[in-house]
Amino acid sequence: MGVSLPLLIPRRRLCWRIAQAAVFCVGAGIVLALFHRPRVGLTALWNVLVPVAPALLVVAPGLWRNVCPLGSAALFPRHMGWSARRRLSVPMQGWLALTGLVLLLAIVPLRHAALNTEGPLTGAILVGVGLLAVGMGLAFEWKSGWCSGICPVHPVEKLYGARPAISPPNAHCTQCHRCSAVCPDSTPNMTPLIAPGTTAHAIMGTMLVGGFPGYVWGWFQVSDGTGTSAAGLADAYAWPFGGLVVTLALYLVVRSVTPMRGRAILALGFAASAVSCYYWFRLPMLIGFGRYPGEGVLVDLSGGLPAWTPVALQAAAVAFFAWWMVVRPARRRAWTIRPPFAAGVEPIVEADGSRLARA
Ligand code: SF4
Numbered sequence: 427m428g429v430s431l432p433l434l435i436p437r438r439r440l441c442w443r444i445a446q447a448a449v450f451c452v453g454a455g456i457v458l459a460l461f462h463r464p465r466v467g468l469t470a471l472w473n474v475l476v477p478v479a480p481a482l483l484v485v486a487p488g489l490w491r492n493v494c495p496l497g498s499a500a501l502f503p504r505h506m507g508w509s510a511r512r513r514l515s516v517p518m519q520g521w522l523a524l525t526g527l528v529l530l531l532a533i534v535p536l537r538h539a540a541l542n543t544e545g546p547l548t549g550a551i552l553v554g555v556g557l558l559a560v561g562m563g564l565a566f567e568w569k570s571g572w573c574s575g576i577c578p579v580h581p582v583e584k585l586y587g588a589r590p591a592i593s594p595p596n597a598h599c600t601q602c603h604r605c606s607a608v609c610p611d612s613t614p615n616m617t618p619l620i621a622p623g624t625t626a627h628a629i630m631g632t633m634l635v636g637g638f639p640g641y642v643w644g645w646f647q648v649s650d651g652t653g654t655s656a657a658g659l660a661d662a663y664a665w666p667f668g669g670l671v672v673t674l675a676l677y678l679v680v681r682s683v684t685p686m687r688g689r690a691i692l693a694l695g696f697a698a699s700a701v702s703c704y705y706w707f708r709l710p711m712l713i714g715f716g717r718y719p720g721e722g723v724l725v726d727l728s729g730g731l732p733a734w735t736p737v738a739l740q741a742a743a744v745a746f747f748a749w750w751m752v753v754r755p756a757r758r759r760a761w762t763i764r765p766p767f768a769a770g771v772e773p774i775v776e777a778d779g780s781r782l783a784r785a
Pocket residue numbers: 568569570574596599601602603604605606609610611612764765
């Protein structure tokens with residue numbers, strides 16, 4: 427947070443705009459395919475883009491924030507001067523963040539109920555989410571409404587992105603207007619626990635850190651095709667939310683006996699267990715070794731690879747994320763480098779020496 431760079435030089439900004447446009451076109455292509463070539467669209471979304479995303483959020487969350495197609499859609503009105511640029515109060519920012527987490531937890535089980543297999547429905551939901559993103563960008567200043575607000579992916583960015591490998595310039599905000607009380611893009615080693623002390627921020631951070639490992643584990647206990655009947659939805663939701671309750675309770679107990687100085691590592695450990703759990707199940711599935719035959723397969727290599735391949739992949743995933751997120755000495759680094767503060771936005775120095783700004 428303490429570093430500000432001059433405005434992106436035009437050529438570099440042009441490169442980011444080209445990258446944003448290219449990734450946006452890929453996203454739009456996937457949505458079109460979901461309607462017109464559902465198998466292609468579903469494979470591209472669920473078996474390529476989504477499996478890559480958690481690792482990208484661990485290693486380079488700022489890169490993702492700079493090119494995310496929904497983020498580009500949300501911020502397009504601001505770039506064009508069409509945004510009303512309303513400022514959100516800090517408590518309202520907390521409620522938006524908590525709503526984003528609720529949306530995430532509510533949407534993901536629908537994959538088993540319908541979204542993993544129904545291209546047009548998945549495409550329609552993505553279009554709806556895109557319109558919501560644009561609406562938030564039209565109403566609110568920079569990323570406060572969508573990217574750092576109600577976006578359902580944002581909680582996962584915060585959970586996984588504490589130790590980025592790189593810190594590129596912020597390719598969206600041309601000047602910082604301090605739209606977010608704690609800017610997730612500009613705060614070094616961001617976690618869900620670094621937040622203003624509002625009730626909603628506290629609920630969101632605790633539920634996400636403690637509950638997400640169990641939620642991920644529970645999600646993988648359900649196969650596709652539960653359907654959208656009441657019984658099917660109960661099947662789709664029971665395991666993830668049951669898992670969430672178990673690991674959240676475990677987290678609360680362990681946290682209660684953990685000294686304050688150890689709580690950040692505890693949170694990182696829970697975050698590492700969530701992403702490790704994801705790849706523990708997902709990597710074998712991608713190459714045809716999943717427990718539900720034919721589900722989530724990108725390339726079926728099960729006939730040609732040794733039977734110990736899934737165990738090797740699982741061990742590698744756990745070792746990598748434990749090392750990267752918990753063991754490795756972390757450099758003080760934010761997702762992106764904060765742009766210069768706008769005129770009239772007064773930088774202030776926080777207790778940890780990092781700079782915020784006061785409008
Ligand atoms: S850099 Fe400044 S304007 Fe951009 S998202 Fe962060 S707080 Fe908002």
